[in-house]
Amino acid sequence: MHFKRSWLATTVVLGFAMGQVVDQSLGRETVDPKTVSAPVDFDEHVLPILEDRCLYCHGEDEQESGLRLDRRAFLIKGGDSGLAAVVPGKPSNSYLIDVIKHLDPDVKMPPDDDKLPAEEIEVLQRWVEQGATWPDQMDDVIEDSVDLWSFQPVKRPTVPAVDATNSVDVQSAVHPIDAFLREKLFNHNLTMSDRAAPRILLRRLSIILTGLPPTAEEIEAYLVAEAKDPERAYADAVDRLLKSPHFGERWAQHWLDVIRWAETNGSEANLYRKNAWVYRDYVIRSFNEDKPYDQFLREQIAGDSVGVGEAMGFLVAGPHVPAATVGREPSAIRQARADRLDEVIQTVGASVMGVTMGCARCHNHKFDPISIHDYYSMTAVFEDIEFGSRHPEYSPEHPVRQRGAEIWKSIAERRKELRATGGWEEDWGVYRELHFNPVTTTAIRLRFKMKNLFVDEIEVLGNEGLHDNLALASRGTKVSGFPEKGFQSRNPINRVNDGEYGTMIWRAKVEKGDEQPWVQFDFSKPETINRLRLSNNREYFYETDYLTRKPHLPRYEYDVDIRTEDGQWQPWVGTWVVNKKLNQEHPERRKLTKEIQGLIEQLAEEGPRPSFVGRLIEPAPTHVLLRGSPESPRDEVAASGPKALAGDLQLTFDDPGPKRRRAFADWIASPDNPLTARVMVNRIWHHIFGSGLVTTTSDFGNAGARPTHPELLDWLAAEFVAPTKSGSEPKSWSVKHVVRLLVTSDAFRQSSHPREEAIAIDGGAQWLWRFPPKRVEAEVIRDTILQASGTLDRTLGGRSYRIHNEKETYAQWEVVDNYGAETWRRMIYQERMRRVDDQMFTAFDFPDCGQVRAKRPVSTTPLQALNLMNSDFVIDQSKRIADRATSEVGDAPAEIVNRCFQLLLGRNASAEEQQNCKELLKSGDVPLLCRAIINSNEFAFLQ
CATH class of the missing domain: 1.10.287 (Helix Hairpins)
Known part of the structure; x- marks a missing residue:
């Protein structure tokens, strides 16, 4: 905002005695609202200030920072900051008042001049306070039109009428995918290529659907069937691969890339996320079961409400800074919380919506119709989610x-x-639990028998619930004890019943005298209790177990007293009693x-085990944060989706977290949402053809790419939600249905051979005149090598296999074994650590998981060839492939060469290859032959 220097200020005469201001230049009297109770008159008092001070830069012709002040509706809307310049009746919430008062140190108006005279500021403030009345404009409303293509409703277009010769307007039974493509090809003077050779086509299909190439035996069986009935053979191959359990592994990896899933938090300490793999297994099962995509989304956003709590690992898949690293400065804690919520918004926005929501964190989105209010309304949806672990909710x-x-x-x-x-004690690792005979009391006291202890939480439990903590301060329980302030006053005793686990502990240390630490809980009413739990860093235990210094709770010795009805303290139980005395009296215990x-x-x-799938907390009020700073909260907002996407969820500020997330999940998974189906079918297209119809697969905004085939994209989106009925009766939101549609098209089954005349028109093959060749991913390379050697463990699910060290808290992860027998599972089950080079497949663009990887980059570097020739993994596996080949076919060089080619490429060697390889085998180095094949383009590229 910029103000023109006022000539009015030099001509105003204040008439304090009359309570008037005489504007000599305009020849009119104005009322000073500070001295007269009459309402502020807009035309007399406000309009002159706006005209003189504001409209030069914020009028009809020019709107710096997107702010326009010549109409009341624009004042209320505000500018690029996303904050309302004027909130009628609320000067404290009106950004215009802040900036003219210079309350915002970063934005002061006028920017280069002194502050406005106090009288003018007072006029504007009183005007806002009185409702910001503007004659003839009180009913003005700004109708924001949204013309962004992806925000428009999905309408199923008519399939073009074309035939296989690209002649338009000819009705035939052409595959609907091909009909759209052929029409576009015809318009660009292009035609489709011939069909790929059966062997190449099967390899392409198998790798794209399962991430594993077909074995030589599977190829031979397919060739026999294909010779009899090509269409039936291919259809059967598609069915078989879609039903393969490896389909889920392959397609789960695509989803995990987008949401940045990993098993460490990515911070300086980069701590392990305990049992985060349960979410990965959920994703694999979902794709294998062909779980409807709308259900898949609902479970990941609100799985706690439907007995699929492990699905909510989706919301906390991104990186975060743990509390121990954040420290205890309140502003740092608030900032870290805002950053964690931003990670949630980034995950949801990029993966499901295809919108860069994070761009609206500090101001209105620069390109898309997403406001700062939209951003914080979405954060309100997830206010009850915190990064951490809990026992997931499972269905019966x-x-x-x-x-x-x-x-x-x-x-x-x-x-x-x-x-x-009598009583006994159990060690649950995360805590010790003391059991004893139930008793009803209004207070208990724990008397410790040591002078130094660390406790993050003491829980008092009864018969009502397994985890219902009666000692929580939120239940009205009062805590007291000695020493009350804790070590150096940094670890006060109220930490033991605040419901927070982790490094925020009570440290009791008594250095002098005979006194020992004690804790007393006074309940708000009599409670029946039968158990106690103590822990000293439960957060670490729940969230990380790959440390050389693991969290460990010593066997603290203490006695428990209860308060009787007459107010006296009575000894009730003690750890020495249950662990020693009772065992001596009852050896059978x-x-x-x-x-x-x-x-x-x-x-x-x-x-069920504690897993890193998010903690559930009580949602705090959500405010719009000026420039994204938690230190500058503005208006409180209720949970909703973006306004331009009809995201009003009809929720209030007080609605609980689960209700907010359920409402948001229903909205995002609705057939009427214009983004959800479009984004997902485009992802499927991308993973099958190598590039999406929208090449920016996680950005469907104005800064992203336009679809190459908009009608085809919408037809697929409509088909995804409401499939055309056929003999197979596909279900709604079926990923496998869309995959089947794409891989059964002529476009998918084309040869990838280049054609000079087509390259001259469309070098990138965006119009799909051929199947675009591409390098396979790191996982495919590794898993194929293991399959060739016969060592691949195809077990589904379970804990990730270890390749890293156990580390101290602030040490770094190091790869200690990435080729031993314990690692011979599919690579999706390899420990996924952020900020760690796995010393082989990172060179093949294996993602770090710090950023959204909707589309993996494809690089070509010398390290790739070096790794495929000299890494420990390849050297070891090449020996095993060589041993397998020689054991299966004997000593004949030609047979050995053919078998090595079959195991790695699915075919026999050509005559020229045979001749070259026989020369190589004269040295007897079959493993070197295998390494040479692994380094071939045919092995690493999909044709």
Whole structure:
């Protein structure tokens, strides 16, 4: 905003006695609203200030910073900042008042002059306070038109009537995908290429659908079937590969790339995210089951409400800075929380919506119809999500929950036997849990028998719920004790019942005298209790276990007293009693406690377990943050989607987090949402043809690319949501249905051979006159090598295999073994650590997971050839491939060469290749032959 220097200020005479201001230049009297109670008159008092001070830069002809002040509706809308210049009746919320008062240190108006006279500021403030009345404009409304193509409703276009010779207006049974493509090709004087050779086509299909090439035996079987009935053979191959469990592994990896999923947080410490892999397995299962995409989205956004809590790892897939690194400065804590919410918004915006929502964090989006209010309204949706771990919500039929129920039953049986003999203590790793005979009391006291201890949380539990903490301050429980302030006053005692786990602890340290630490909880009403839990860094235990210094809770010794009805303290139980005295009196207990500990360990591995899928917290109020700063909160906003996408969720400020996320999930997964289906079918197209119809697959905005085939994109989006019924009866939102459509088209089955005349017109093959060749991904290279050697472990799911060290907190991850037998699973199951070079496949553009990878870059570097020739993995596997070949075909050089080619390329060697390889085999180095084949373009590229 810029103001022209006022000539009015030099001619105003204040008439304090009369309560008037005489404007000599304009020949009129104005009322000073400070001294007269009459309302501010817009024409007399306000308009002259706006005309003289503001409209030169913010009028009809020019609007600096997107701000226009010559109409009331524009004042209320505001400029690029996204904040309303005027909020009628609320001067404190009106950005115009802030900047003319110079309350915002970064934006002061006028920018190069002194502050406006106090009298003029007072006039404008009182005018806003009185409702910002502007004659003849009170009903003005700005109708924002949205002309961005991707924000328009999806309408199914008519399939063009063409035939296989590219003649238009000829009705035939051409595949609908090909009809759209052939029409575009015809318009560019292009034609499709001939069909690819069967062997090449099967390899292409198999790698794109499953990430694994067909074996030589599968190729031979296909060639036999193809010779009899090409269409039937191909259709059967498509069906077989879509049903393969490896389909889910392949397509899950595409999704994980987009959302930046990894198993460390990416910060300076780069801590491990414990059991984050349960989300990865959920994604694999979802693609294998062909879970409807709308359901897939609903579960990832609101899975806690439908018994699929592990799906919510989606929301916390991005990087974050842990609390220990943030520190304790309140402003730093607020900033870190805002940054974590931004990671959630980036994930949702890029993956599902195809919109760069993060651009609106500090101001209105520069290119797209997304305002700063839209951004913070979306953050309000996810205010109850925090980066961290919890026990995921599982449906009763979920196998993990069923297995957990079996183990819990066994634990309960042994607990019942122990209860008859008194109390006992269980070590759950994350905490120790003391069990004792139930008692009803209004207060308890824990008297510790050591002078130095660290406690992040003490939980008092009863019969009402497994995890219902009666000691929480939020329940009205008061905590007191000694030492109350904790070590150096940085670790006060109120940390033990604030409900927060981690580094925010109570550190009790007594250096002098005979006193020892104690804690007292006064309940708001009498409570029946039977258990206590103590932990000293539960956050670390839940979220990381790959540290050489793992969180460990010592066996703290303490006694528990209860307050009786007459106000006296009565000893009730103690750790020494349950761990020693009762064991001496009842030796049979030792067997039971040992069995319980074994079951606890079994439950941690086989049953529901704390997993990094997000913690659920009480949502805080959400405010628009001026320039994205948590130190400059403005208007409070309710949860909603972007206004331009009809995202009003009809929610209030007080609606709980789960309700907000359910409403948002229903909106995002609605058939009426113009982005959701378009973005997903475009991703599918990208992974099949190598480039999307919209090449910027995560940016459908004005800064992104326009679709090459807009009608085809909309036809696919409509078909995705409401498929055309056929003999197979495809279901709505079926990913496999869209994949099948694409891979059964003539376009997919084309040869990739170049044609000079076509290259001259369309060098990048965006019109699909041939199948565009492309290099396969790092995972395909690695998994293919393992398949060739016969060592590939095809087991689905479970913990990631280790290739890294166990590290100290602030040390770095190091690769210690990326080729041993324990690593011979598919690469999707390899530990996914941010900021770590895996010493081989990073060279093949394997993503770091710090940034959205909607489309992996494809580079060509000398390191790629060096890794495929000299890395420990390739050297080891080449020996195994050579051993397999010689063991299967004997000593004949020609047969050995053919078998090596079959295992790695799915074909026999040509006569020329045979001759060259026989020369190589004279030295007897079959492994070197295998390494040479691995380094061929045919191995690394998809034709």
